[in-house]
Amino acid sequence: xxxxxxxxxxxxxxxxxxxxxxxxxxxxxxxxxxxxxxxxxxxxxxxxxxxxxxxxxxxxxxxxxxxxxxxxxxxxxxxxxxxxxxxxxxxxxxxxxxxxxxxxxxxxxxxxxxxxxxxxxxxxxxxxxxxxxxxxxxxxxxxxxxxxxxxxxxxxxxxxxxxxxxxxxxxxxxxxxxxxxxxxxxxxxxxxxxxxxxxxxxxxxxxxxxxxxxxxxxxxxxxxxxxxxxxxxxxxxxxxxxxx
Numbered sequence: 001x002x003x004x005x006x007x008x009x010x011x012x013x014x015x016x017x018x019x020x021x022x023x024x025x026x027x028x029x030x031x032x033x034x035x036x037x038x039x040x041x042x043x044x045x046x047x048x049x050x051x052x053x054x055x056x057x058x059x060x061x062x063x064x065x066x067x068x069x070x071x072x073x074x075x076x077x078x079x080x081x082x083x084x085x086x087x088x089x090x091x092x093x094x095x096x097x098x099x100x101x102x103x104x105x106x107x108x109x110x111x112x113x114x115x116x117x118x119x120x121x122x123x124x125x126x127x128x129x130x131x132x133x134x135x136x137x138x139x140x141x142x143x144x145x146x147x148x149x150x151x152x153x154x155x156x157x158x159x160x161x162x163x164x165x166x167x168x169x170x171x172x173x174x175x176x177x178x179x180x181x182x183x184x185x186x187x188x189x190x191x192x193x194x195x196x197x198x199x200x201x202x203x204x205x206x207x208x209x210x211x212x213x214x215x216x217x218x219x220x221x222x223x224x225x226x227x228x229x230x231x232x233x234x235x236x237x238x239x240x241x242x243x244x
Contacts, residue, residue: 016049017170018117021091022159023084024126025066027052029156038174039167047172050163055079058086067129076130084125084136091123098123098141100132101155101162105144108162110190112145116162117169124162126155190239191232194224 022030030052034040042048056064060082067077088098097119099105106112116122125132125141137144147158167173197208211223232239 016046018119018166019049019121020163021123022050022052022126023055023087023123024052024156024159025055025128026154026156027054030160033160039164042167042170042173048167048170053087053091055083055087058083070130074130078130079128079132081133081135084132085140088123088140093121096121096123098125100125100127100137100141100144101158102127102137102144103146103151105146108145108147113165114169117166124159126159128154191228192236194227
């Protein structure tokens, strides 16, 4: 069988809001993530569809070779262009948006997540080793995306981050969708989320702020806005500077 699908089967009658195909040399990395929590529930209910494919299934030699030495010399191996492109040609649709996960890509943030969550079909290409043949980025992917200024051993962890950020924005994924509005990086200005507390009221001498116990919703709302601003100024002043 050419494709390895790790995600659970969705009801035939349901059309997902978002379909994601992931291309990887190590598809089993995704097994645990796709088998736990809200993502499993969303896949089972047909809200989203996530399928993982082994790039080696599109190789054409008995060794299933998906990498080779770089032209010009250098350390490490480079992922070959042929199997990646063969996979894309089989999986792509008319409305597909293809992303190569790469440290050289544009920074992935909440605004980008909201934009990509509106796409009907997304393909994520996970790089590995010393990278992917440049022709994939130049000629076959729609864009390169990076989840941060650091280097990972492969694109699989980045793909999980992207899938998680996108799918929770799909209608019906989160039970109480109002909770999405109060999170960090949402709304204008984009502030970090205010502190949250739950029972018990006092733990080892550490008490919940009294204002949260009074039941005055207007005061609580003002306190939360103030705390969001304070935390953002302290930890992410760049977000404040964007507003100014």
